[in-house]
Amino acid sequence: MVGMIARNALIGVSIIGLAIPSLAASQESRPSLPAASADESIASPQRQRIELSDGWQFNLVGPYSDDGALDSPQADEWETVSIPHSWNRVGYYLSDPETHINTPENIEKTQGVGYYYKTFDAPQLNDGQRMFLEFDAVSRTGEVWLNGEYLGGHRNPFGRFRLDATALVKPGEANELYVKVDNTQPAEGNSTADVLPMTGDFFVRGGIYRPVTVVVTEPVHFDMLDYGGPGVYAATTDIVGGDAEISLSGRVTNSSDSDAAVTVVASLLDDQGAVVGSWRDEAVIAPGATSELEGSMRARSPRLWDGLSDPYLHTLRYELRAADGTVLDTIEQAFGIRKMGLDPERGFLLNGRPYRLVGAGFHQDTEESDWAVSPEQVDESLRIMLDMGANSLRLSHYQHGSPVHDLADKYGIVLWSEIGLVTAWTNARDQVEAPQGIVDNARQQLLDLVHQNYNHASVAAWGIANEVDFGPGRPDFLGRPPEVVADPMPLLNELADLSRDLDPHRPVVLANCCEDRGMVDVPVVAEAVDAVGANRYYGWYYGEPGELGEHLDGLRLKHPDISLSVSEYGAGGAPNMHTDDPLGGPIDMAGRTQPEEFLTWFHEENWRELADRDYLWGIWLWNAFDFGTTVRAEGDAQDINTKGLVTYDRDIRKDAFYFYRAIWSDQPTVHVQGRRYVDRAYPVTDVRVNSNAPSTTLIVNGSELASLSDCDQNVCVWQDVRLAAGENAIVARGSFAGGPVEDAITWQLDEEQHDAFRIDSGAVVAASAEVQFGSDDFFVGGTAGSTDQRGGRGRQAVFADIENTDRRDIVSSFRQGDFSYRIPAAPGRYRVTLTFVEPDQPAGARIFNVSANGQTVLPSYDINQRAGGTLKAVSETFDIAIDDSGIELGFSPVEGQALVSAIEIVPQD
Known part of the structure; x- marks a missing residue:
């Protein structure tokens, strides 16, 4: 192997069949469906892609009965849905229900089994063509039947999988497709006992929540069954003297009944279509075999992918040609040439220079669509983070879909991408080691993650675990702690080795919670990986923000050869709950009292500890957006983690958002804090303004106050500002080279308060x-x-x-x-x-x-x-x-x- 995905690391996937309602049953026992009207799109001249989005029928059977049997779906229980689809809807705000989509009445937290059914007209297959069913994600598990026969399945809630349907499909005719989906909460001996995550502060939804596509290929094609990946791979292995060395690999499958003499041609094109690098190789593929061709190309003086400043993308085109030159298959992908690295002293390096990563953790759900988000919704979320000044995202705590990776490539956002190994790796209280099924599932998720995202310039690191170091101190709200705590190191070492085999060019990372925090029997999991992220909540769950810096310095001294980052820090904040002094009384870290101003104070004080520690290779606050969970009743929300800097519906950017915008972004920023605390309690107050202007002026009811410059952390504070009875117009004006930028809000002071x-x-x-x-x-x-x-x-x-x-x-x-x-x-x-x-x-x-x-x-x-x-x-x-x-x-x-x-x-x- 030349720096490519190693084949000797692959493992098989066991499929467990289960009887479902008969496909040959009478019309009364299954739903009546209209003929499919698939929207066809052509990925290349050789491939046909038909998205199966509309006209699905769905039946939520629900939880298993006590004996493990399933209730059969009834004919009158089917409903028409579109894919992507999830049957779950989680989390709602208590305040202003008329402005929100989620309410107590439409919440659905059922975990169990749902069936999806669809008829679709399959295309004709000519001259040995193959047809595949491609599922971008089914959660937690998916099992597929086509025309009454079991086709296959997948036990990764977050990864793409493909099934070769050629033997069962009826070309040119109507075909019946059943998919059984199971998101049962894992427990020893049940249907999802080995499917990660076992637990976590987020809810694993059920459904076919990413697209489903029919893909037709020629009989000789790039491998469609390569762990959901493209079958072709590329990595920038070095940049020397301005030239880039790129390693290449292409897996070719021959589904015909005779030898296939083929040539693989890889071309790297700039944005004008000019070829700046190329490679070719030839092989003879035996019938029914898959072969991998490897090589490299040199790109002369290429324009580099350089983060937000210049996310330049080439096009990497792979062509598979027959002996007579006929093109059998083509795959084109955006490809950024860049060199990434980590240094324990200098932090993250992009193209040889320090490039500090700042951003947030990111869950994939929204209030509008829950997990069944569209690419447009993903784009909206990323644009909000870009507006804040983030240059990186930690994709928490599982593999995210193609849209976020594609958009990160396009925008120059650096990604930490990880698998769903969160907190627990056993599912019985007396297990002293991870069951083999869970080990296999963790490996499966890592295989899917790396294969499907290997070619993305934006991906900087592969994460193999989150907070598996609680030891016996695991919080009760994440599930009853085990009687004995299994050692996570054998599993972590196995996953780290697998990650390095699959991709030697990216570091293996994990996020820990508990090392050197005074807890009992905490495993030192940092020793399993190349770089670590510290999830630390000083000033929220424990301690004070001022303790964070010294704690990080201690971890650095303890592990001088392991690059250190901060992968989580945050606090809850309800934008409709306010305080006049965030230190005036206790905060309910597990309850309702979580005013927005405390969230702002928390981030200001934590950033004070982080800002000048340049050895940190990344800093990701928790979280980009409020997100759905089922273990919280906090702030003004039910089943929502309120640590987001933006609300679940993406409508409100909390004040802390603008704190970071003023210090992370070059965009002129002026923001008056406290805009939602309209009815003021006191006639005298401090006015706080986030501003990155050289000089900022405050205007209160038409009167200018003193201008401030060089404000601490770009937070300008006017103390003891006196308000008038009635309406108060508060205007902050920043003086920028390009002209003034203003922010205006209105406060009210009742006559009784004057x-x-x-x-x-x-x-x-x-x-x-x-x-x-x-x-x-x-x-x-x-x-x-x-x-x-x-x-x-x-x-x-x-x-x-x-x-x-x-x-x-x-x-x-x-x-x-x-x-x-x-x-x-x-x-x-x-x-x-x-x-x-x-x-x-x-x-x-x-x-x-x-x-x-x-x-x-x-x-x-x-x-x-x-x-x-x-x-x-x-x-x-x-x-x-x-x-x-x-x-x-x-x-x-x-x-x-x-x-x-x-x-x-x-x-x-």
Whole structure:
């Protein structure tokens, strides 16, 4: 082999047949279908392609019964569908249901068996031509019957497969096609027990969710049964002195009954059609045999594929010719000439120079189509990421379809492409090693992935696993952890060896979760691969963002020869949930309290740790878009992971999106944060603007504030901006060389809020009351607490019963410790009301002083004694006159910790 896909690595696929409703049954027992009207397209003069998209009948049988038998589909249960199709629809937002496609009423999370049926008119087959059925993906498993006979199947939910239908098809006649699809959740002994993924924070849909095509070839053709791949392969092996060396391979199948003398000719064409490189080889192929021809070509001074700056694509044309020169088969593919590499010190290298990869993880679902996405929808998603400034995507956590790879080639997006080995590689709690069926399935998915995407310039690395290093600390929400944890290293080593055999030109990578995070019995899986991605959530699931950089430096020192990247970091964020201070109280990482502003803060602080660590070969935030899962009830969504920077429906780009656009993209960017937090709680606020302009000016209600330049991380902040009662026009104007760029939003301030400050202490999102409170803000020091016990991950919240108040939700949270509030109130006279609730301390255990602008107003205050016990609200009121220095409230402990539950400051005029 000359750097090509190695044949000795291939394995077979076992097919298990299953009886289905008889194809010879009466018309009453199967659906009545119109004649097929396939849309024909010609891929080359020698191949005919007919897409089978319309006129399918579908029947969702559903889960297996207890004895493992199937219920037979009933005649009145069939519905007409088009392919691509999935029977699942997962995830919906709780807010504004009238603006969304998904609702509780149309969600479908059934896992089990569905049948697809179609009649189609097959083309005539002349002079030994062959007909294949091509399925771009069937999930989880697909089994195919043609004209009553079992044809074959596939057990990879994400890869293309082809079946030779020549022996069973009726050329020129109507043909009956049945496909049994099974997306049963894998469990020991069931129908999908060996089909990865076993678990994960995403939902594996069921259906024929990518296209189905009839392909007709000449009897001698490029191999159609080469793991769903094109049968022809090319790789840039070196670029020296401006010339490119390209290794080539072509697999030729002879389905005729005599020897076939053939010539394979490969030509590399530039965008003007000029040949810049060529290769040819000859062979005699025996009847029924498949042979591989290998060689190389040199392209003289080619224009390189150079990422976003110049994603130049040549055309690679393979021709298969008979001895008399007749062209038997042709395959053309876009081909980018580039050299990629990894260096532990310099990071990712593109054409010999450091080229830092920045982008996001990317799941394939959308609210509109779930998994059955069109190329146009994929294009929309990629364009959104390009607009953000991403130059790379991590295709998570499985093989994605052809459109994303084709478009990435076209746009210059670098891809990390991986298989569906996620978290678990056993399906019984006492298994100490991966069952052979799962090992084979992982190999199958890797074989499909590499064969089908080998020729894509955009693919930089093959990923073999995601987060298989939890050890015994696997989270419960990903499935009950095993009693014993199998060692993942034998499987990882086998997959890494297979990947290197298939493609020695791309590194083997994986994403880990847990190394050096203080967890018990964590396997060091980084040692199995060439490069690693760290999935780390400092500041969300654990720790603080400021710990991330030191942690990464430690991993680098520990593995100096393994290139390191950050493959996931992120936080949940609901665009209809807001806070005045993202640090004002606790976030529900597993619950509802996930304001958009915290998501923004999280990314700003994590990027601060990542920006200057040039040894990182890639940085992929989690996630590009909100996506469907069935293990979450968080933020304003059900069964949606809300860590996306863009909503599931692609309609809302959250503020954090523009943070990255301002630092990753060269496009002039000016964006005022908080545009969806319209009804403001406070009359004074900071205004934050993402801007990559040399100078940015803020205009509030027609008045210009000071211009700012050299803003930290391109986030310009105007502090203590005073709002007017009613409508407030906020305009940010960036001064660019090409002219000004503006962003304008409108905020509202109710008359009741003008000059008033009502603070829900200890709450990151203010509770509702008869008047508007803001979340905890203006504080210095202290920590947030609550009388309630939070729920999430299946636990029910427990709400404290608080007496003497009709604002239970407001006063249930508190700030405690040694702290103060510095409130930018305008000059005037104010009435201050402080509300206290003692959560758990007896009288005498918590005593503190309260001061206002240095004067003690509540000396030696004991909440329990004053209120007459715990969980009883008590309020204290005093007046204060101030000049332009504002109000400072001090809470100083005498015994235990000081505490306040709510603050109200209302002008007295």
